[in-house]
Amino acid sequence: GAGVSQSPSNKVTEKGKDVELRCDPISGHTALYWYRQSLGQGLEFLIYFQGNSAPDKSGLPSDRFSAERTGGSVSTLTIQRTQQEDSAVYLCASSLALNQPQHFGDGTRLSIL
Amino acid sequence: GQNIDQPTEMTATEGAIVQINCTYQTSGFNGLFWYQQHAGEAPTFLSYNVLDGLEEKGRFSSFLSRSKGYSYLLLKELQMKDSASYLCAVRDRGNNRLAFGKGNQVVVIP
Numbered sequence: 001g002a003g004v005s006q007s008p009s010n011k012v013t014e015k016g017k018d019v020e021l022r023c024d025p026i027s028g029h030t031a032l033y034w035y036r037q038s039l040g041q042g043l044e045f046l047i048y049f050q051g052n053s054a055p056d057k058s059g060l061p062s063d064r065f066s067a068e069r070t071g072g073s074v075s076t077l078t079i080q081r082t083q084q085e086d087s088a089v090y091l092c093a094s095s096l097a098l099n100q101p102q103h104f105g106d107g108t109r110l111s112i113l
Numbered sequence: 114g115q116n117i118d119q120p121t122e123m124t125a126t127e128g129a130i131v132q133i134n135c136t137y138q139t140s141g142f143n144g145l146f147w148y149q150q151h152a153g154e155a156p157t158f159l160s161y162n163v164l165d166g167l168e169e170k171g172r173f174s175s176f177l178s179r180s181k182g183y184s185y186l187l188l189k190e191l192q193m194k195d196s197a198s199y200l201c202a203v204r205d206r207g208n209n210r211l212a213f214g215k216g217n218q219v220v221v222i223p
């Protein structure tokens with residue numbers, strides 16, 4: 001597709017369950033980023049991938065959060081043993097390179113009951 | 114680390130001009146981005162400044178002063194569709210991450 005694609009668009013799950021969020025970046029973009037946006041808050045950086053380099057995981061809030069990027073393209077963000085404070089919109093972005101503008105997907109709205 | 118500060122909300126009249134300010138502190142500045150975000154939608158890229166001065170792009174202009182740690186986004190000839198949150202984001206040279214401010218909500222009224 002032409003833009004960054006994220007799935008699912010909405011996810012409701014019970015506390016304690018694991019969830020997996022998917023991001024398809026723009027074709028040819030080497031950098032991929034995950035952010036979290038809570039109501040009324042700014043975007044909180046979680047992790048980024050650049051080419052074959054080791055990802056910058058310094059924004060992940062706890063060891064329940066992990067992310068992978070397979071084949072330099074699709075990425076999945078996994079949250080284990082979800083908590084209510086994990087409820088937020090999870091946004092993925094990609095860019096041609098690290099110093100280029102980031103293009104965002106529409107996000108996954110995650111609600112933990 | 115980085116510290117990004119933006120005012121939270123402003124109201125302006127259709128056809129008017131509005132200026133949205135952003136101040137930042139960073140240990141190694143490497144560019145400033147402005148994004149527009151409509152409610153419930155993804156942020157979309159508006160402008161990028163890495164050198165001091167004004168970048169003009171149609172009705173939107175962005176200004177940067179690195180010595181003052183300050184940027185503004187100028188919206189001219191406001192239209193109703195400009196009602197959105199405007200996010201300032203700063204990249205740090207040390208880690209290439211983007212740090213976002215909380216955004217400034219602009220409400221355009223007839």
